[in-house]
Amino acid sequence: MPLRLLKYALSRKHPAPRFFRDCTEPKKSYDAVIIGGGGHGLAAAYYLAKDHGITNVAVLEKGYIGGGNTGRNTTIVRSNYLTPEGVNFYDASVKIYEGLSEELDINLFYSTRGHFTLAHTESALRTMRWRAEVNKHVGVDSYVVGPDEISKACPQLDISCSGKAPIVGALYHGPGSIARHDAVAWGYARGADSMGVEIFQNTEVTGLDIQSGKIKGVHTSRGYIATNKVLSAVAGFTPRITNMAGVDTPIVIHPLQACVSEPMKPWLNTILVSGSLHVYVSQSSRGELVMGSSLDPYEVHSTRSSLDFVEGLTSHMLDMFPFLSNVKIVRQWAGMADMTPDFSPIMGTTPVEGFYLDAGWGTWGFKATPISGKTMAATMANDQAPELIKPFRLSRFEDYDLTGEKGAASVGH
């Protein structure tokens, strides 16, 4: 048993100090205001303070920290994308994640388990070859494997998928990982707080103060806050904030649903994704199967669950794992995915001076949490986006210079 636990138990000082202060009275002004206390917003606050020494920062969260898509995703981290720009970006995120537990001194349960994207058709396998070639080119560990290698990693998987959609191969990605999603938000919150950032929960932004094309402040449920720099990092609520800013984006909101089984002893050691069967699944450290599927096909700003989602998902789970018939689904939920036309995020400056956007995170936001925080912090500090995220600038939709990642989305959307 690690010494720290023993020390903790014997210490008279426990419990440990607060992760972050309970801020309720905002100051009149801040050097920067971050809208959204999810992983992205908190990470941006953390790196603003740590990398750029900007600590007079307020994070405004409508609900509780990590309560949006940070706490609703299926926690998969990977970098085997399709465009060199995408691969480089997500690879930088993976690299930070690998050392993040130590940096934030909180166990994120960052667990590198290997990630298989299953192909059931030759055409699916072709896209995977494409991804593998690009990944290899950029130096990311990702290659196409045959059914035998998949079976070796997951002997329980029915390679024939009950005869309905036999698996012909997979894209294997060694660095593919899962993590404890809430802890990522908590760790960044603690880190940011300890350097002076103030985190306000239950604080809703009701308007933006923009004068002559420059941001001057934000109106909130706790009053007006003056600032020259505002970051919007609100995922599914992006249209509300960009409407306030008068900034047009092509973002549309689709629900993305997931569910979790009751706990069982560990047996699934890898992360499996099947585009054709619309399934991604891993087993958490608690023993639950965490399962997700493709986007709901309709646009709606809602986090209600639907029955047909879980019917479809479980049906495909049984095709892959016929022995799960009597394993029970405990809970299902939904998040609001802010989808972009090219399945890449929108990051960087906007036509409004001092208003920065971190959005369009659709189904790929959690894995980018560290790098998006780091690069958005740099963008805010320098009023200019670093090279790594230039391919994700908002103006690409006017320039028709898209960064197409549709082919690398986890399941066919």
Place this chain on the structure above:
Amino acid sequence: MSKRLPQRASEWLKRDKPISFYFEGQKYQAYEGDTISSALWAAGETVLGRSFKYHRPRGVLSLANHDVNVMLADGTDTNMRGDVLPVQDGMQLTVVNTDGGVKNDKKRFIDAISSILPVGFYYKAFHTPRSLFPFWENIIRKSAGLGVVNFNYPRELKRKLHTHCDLLIIGAGPTGLTAALMAAPHGVNIIVVDENAQAGGSLSYDLGGSDESAKRLADLLAELAKYPNVTLRTGAYAAGYYTDHLIPIVETTGITKVRAKAVIVASGAFEQPPVFRNNDLPGVMLATAAQRLLARYATKPCESAVVFAANKQGYRAAMDLLDAGVTVKAIVDLRAEGEPCSLVDAIKSRGVAIYNGACVYEVLPAANKFGVKGAVICSYDEASAKPLLHDRFTLACDGIIMSAGWAPAAALLYQAGTGMRYEKSAEQFVPAKLPAGMFAAGKVNGIFDLAQRLQDGARAASEALTYLGKQVPSVTVDREYIASPSHPYPMVEHPKGKNFVDFDEDISIKDFVHAAQEGFDNIELMKRFTTVGMGPSQGKHSNMNAIRILARIRQLPVERIGTTTARPFFHPTPIGHLAGRGLHPHRLTTLHGWHEAHDAEFTDVGVWKRPAWYRRAGLEKQQAIYEEALAVRKAAGMIDVGTLGKLEVRGPDAAEFLERFYTGSFKTQKIGRTRYALLLDEAGVMVDDGIACRIAEDYFYITASTTNAAAVYREMQRWLQIWQLDVGLVNVTGAYGGINLAGPAARGILSRLTLRPLDDASLPFGAVCDTEIAGVPARLIRVGFVSDLAFEMHVPAGSAQHVWNALLENGAAEGLRPFGTDTQRLLRLEMGNHLIGQDTDGLTQPFEAGSEGAIQFEKPFFIGQRSLQIIARKPLNKRLVPFTLSEGYQGETINECNLVIGADGNIKGRVTSIAFSPTVGRFIGFAYVDPANVAEGAAFNIRTDSGSLVMARVAATPFVQLQSEA
């Protein structure tokens, strides 16, 4: 020692059906009607499970699936809930998540070291040094989880049913049954569901020492049975609420999806455990669990009980205990004022001491914590919620029966979007604003007195009937509380802890205190940090207490704390149930049987099964494909193209519609001619292509690719709605079969089956006509996708086989052979035709694919036009070119998606198609390359799988320059 009582009127046991089963290797007797837990408890067994984290011995808590103390495996299945699962003859049961059996669980040491495993301990350690984390993680993963999954468990697909009703009533307790009885005479179609094996709810166990409940239940059921419009389903739980009153009802046999016009939720309430040290020991149970044991299973919860009460339920339970011959040592009432109801006198008269303003400070464990030895009792200060130890004393007993309050079983109400408020007089969340068509009654509505509950059931029925358009008088309910059914803070602190709030997750009071002190002091963060309510019972017995504790910590009223979000499912629901039979629809053409009979190797193309190639004796796949291709080049081949999308566009605006929908020009198209139809999306990306045949001035017949046909049709419908043109659309894909006959001998073969002249003058390339082939009405199109000379015939689907056979018979002498889609891909490549989807991707626009020729920019509008106008001004990043490898290339195989690498080492593009053409005698293909390097003969490098570079050259198309038959 057996705790089984003589036969009781209320019991569910079939005494004439004794059975035996095994638990942890030992044999036990039971009756049909017992649950596993009731049978074991009756047999004197107390340790029925081990807790998840600390491996503490556990017995019966709720006996109602509101906890998971008893989780079992039978060698086939696992995580079986002993409290509610009927015991069956011959069962061989073991407890999940033990190391060495439930009695000798070696992991029980964890209970002793729990102080070094505080709440969230796993966030605080194991991550430094990084290299050791996998080691710790492995240990943590193995100790977490409950049962071991059986990889040989049979694939069980349960049936699914769909039904409708006017009124769905959830809960067949007194409230629900009364509601049903009130609504039944009004001719509405009613379904009543209840998760219990038998109807009755509290009437079936909450006897309170009288036989009144049983009589009332019998009357209600007898009355209800007279109505054929009422269906009562027991052993059936409502798993969740979905939009528009869709409620899946789960039974052992499968799920019934009920769509109800109105819903009455009469689902009752979950009894909540008061919290005190060792409140989890076997023998400490909820009052309702004790009552269930007594009434339904004729089993004594213990021999000698201390009742720890803070409401009337505790006193009713005490009466039931006394009636069954259990010694009640005392009633310890948390409330200073005690219980106001008349039962107090009856109980006192039976010699039971009642201590008001007192608490059970801790439970003294029997040996090995396998049971209860006694209770330490002391005064309790309600205001400060502190035990006052000065007067503590110990009572020997072997059971603690606890009753301190409730939480509404309101999951479905929450899921339906009900606004809840905290009713202070009942110390409970109750519905404040219900969605249309949803009604709540009984305990879930904060009403506990039986007479009032019956009224409330009638009131809900009356409101539901009014909602359903019936004229009925309204009913009012006296919502009065002599005393609150729930105590506002039934928690007893203890310096040594082990006062459990969440039994699933072994979370005690101090865990909440610590979590709050660490900053997790709102209910959602607290849930996530402590994991309260995240176990399999989903907070049924724990969430309310967690809210109360947090409210106390933050010194806020309970309603300011709020609740966590209730999500489906009400009870965990099996994957096999949810999946149903797992239908995978696919489509077959009318020629499918023929293909099968002729050794076709099938491939999935969208929802269709298509022959990829036909097996031939002695031929490998590649060779067989070459032979099929050579037949087309040298004589003739034919392919089943019945899967192609076939869409009719008719009406005065048909041409206008196509002009807007596709990139080409259709207003000028002549009747009897075809035009290429390229579809873009609004971003200018190539989506699909096909051909548009003009059959009449106001009638076009369009083909779309097999995979995209449904999507193209859907898009057409969508745009038609927007444009409001005078056009009718019909998807006739399944109505027609299609055969493509290609190759130099095609014309000769076909001419023997039709009177229609087929020469180039009569039927030039791009012509379409309606004629007869082999006596069958056919639409004949002169196409050129796989061969210069090819005819596509669309005939009624039922006649496709006839025409196919006629062609085969007539073409046999010339060497006509069928070919599949693999061959078709090679043939189209030889012709230099790119395929949307194969040679394009989700971002490819026509300039990159070399399809500019298909675009009529000068039209006023087409989908994607605006985008293309912008794209046209930008430099190209890549361009699709046909290429060949050097003659006689023998090197490493080039695969599709191998990258094209520029001189600077950067990615310039990729190979999208490549194949060896037996006709050309070379590898041919398509690749995206640097747009500066597309002239015929220009060289570029392809990087192979192994990383070496292979030179390819841009070529001219078609790769095959076949002479069509003169």
